[in-house]
Amino acid sequence: MAVVPVPDVSGPPAGLPATALEGLGTRPFGVYVHVPFCATRCGYCDFNTYTAGELGSAASPRSWLDALRRELELGAEILGSAPAAETVFVGGGTPSLLGPDGLAEVLDGVRSVFGLAPGAEVSTESNPESTSPEFFAGIRDAGYTRVSLGMQSAAPHVLRILDRVHTPGRPVDAAREARAAGFEHVNLDVIYGTPGERTGDLRASLEAVLAAGVDHVSAYALIVEEGTALARRVRRGELPAPDDDVLAADYELIDSVLSGAGLRWYEVSNWARDEAARCRHNLGYWRGGDWWGAGPGAHSHVGGVRWWNVKHPAKYAGLLAEGRSPEADREVLTGADRYLERIMLELRVSEGLPLSALDGGGVAQARAAAAEGLLEESVLDSRGRAVLTDRGRLLADGVVRRLAG
Missing domain, CATH: 1.10.10 (Arc Repressor Mutant, subunit A)
Incomplete structure (x- = not known):
């Protein structure tokens, strides 16, 4: 597999105008950490992720972890009297590839630089195939309070179209393992509208979700993103594009099944057992809060200023090693x-x-x-x-x- 070239991008200064810092601490404040590593690339995904073959020797989890700590320290310096993080969300990519020790190091960095507010919500995404009872026990001991697992579907032929490599039953087992490790809040992600998915397939996926006993479900309509393998297959006529009428019917079915089981919608694509089960980090986004996004390609927002980092992990680490900001660009709203x-x-x-x-x-x-x-x-x-x-x-x-x- 070809190595992804490192783009020639320089990070501009990342200072914020005084107006952006006004009111800091009166709005929700969270930290998002982007893990750019994946074992394989899913055909529908356009997130900023890289496999080991694509990166070659240009970057590694170790260089990323070192750079992440530098960026967190830069963020605390820029924000000055930043409040302790009320929420932390580690996304990707596949954060579980870091293992419990790597994820513990991520959280230790956030805790030591920004601090964690009492009762902080600390979430990580995880791929069911790279988890185990020992993994969940390790991250629970490290201070994580919430786990989000990528299920997408329980139908093998749907998983194949999405290029998902986990076995159909593994997400349910992983959710049960997380609960057994002491996680009260566990989410399963579902994707609906995949070409070839039948109503019965979606029902079976929802039944599996409910059998897992999770207290939160995210359900997203499949979007064919330009530049993805799925988009190329649709363009060649190998697969039909998602049908809007089917997507609407699927959404109504999802809402009916989940509501009937006691999970109520609190955001268009999210259902929770009760208020405590809602994802507070995402609510911070939807309610206009502030957050520092750390990692390659991560986006941040503070007081009406939005910025985003360079995407390639090697460039990101190189800029921070030079004492420079990894910011690629910004906009003032x-x-x-x-x-x-x-x-x-x-x-x-x-x-x-x-x-x-x-x-x-x-x-x-x-x-x-x-x-x-x-x-x-x-x-x-x-x-x-x-x-x-x-x-x-x-x-x-x-x-x-x-x-x-």
Whole structure:
């Protein structure tokens, strides 16, 4: 396999304007850590990930861990009196490839540099095939409180189309192992709408999820991303593109089955057993919080400034070894940007968006959407909130566009 070339990118200074730091600590603050390593590449995935064959000798987990610590220290220096992290989320990639010792080192870095708030939520994504009872016991001892496992489907032919290498029953076993290790909060990810997936396949996947006894489920419609192996197969006519009507029917089935089992939606693509089971880190995103994203390609946001790191792990490590920022670029959100983002993000959660956040045109559109059954009737009361109905969730993007004007 060819080695991915290291791009010639220099990281600009990463200082933040004083206006971005105003109010730091009054908003939710979290730390996201991106692990860029995968054992194999899934055909549908366009995340910033690399296999060992693609990286060659250009980067390693050890060089990444060393660079990560330097970036965390840079973040604490830039943020100054940054609050302790209320949430930490280690994503990827495949964080479980680091093993319990590597993940413990990641969390130790966050803890020693930023500190952890009392009762902090600490999550990691994991591939079921690279976990074991010993793995879960190790990361639980290290301080992780939540595990998210990539299941995607229980149907072997669906997993093959997605290029997933785990066996169909392994995610359920892994979820049970995590619970036995003391994890109260365990999530399983499901992807629906894969070409060739039948209604019965999706039902079987949902039955497996419920049998695992998890308290959180994330379900995402398959998106054919440009540049992926799946996109090339669709373009060549080997596989059909996902059908919007099928996706809508699948979503309704997922919501019905999960709700019937006591898991309620709290964000368009997420269901939880109760409020304690909700992913607080992601709620921080949806509620306009601040976070430092560390790792190759990671995105950050503080006080209306968004930036992202260089993607290649070798370039990322090299810049930090030179005492330079790994930042690739940034944008300062305008008032109009922040208005749109607030509508787009808060409308996705079950508590909805307060009408006071909308301008006159947005309020009028919200009332019209309520009259059409896309928002709950409470929006007709000027003191209410814009909350999506079941039908509105299927058409959420259109509702956002209407409210944003």
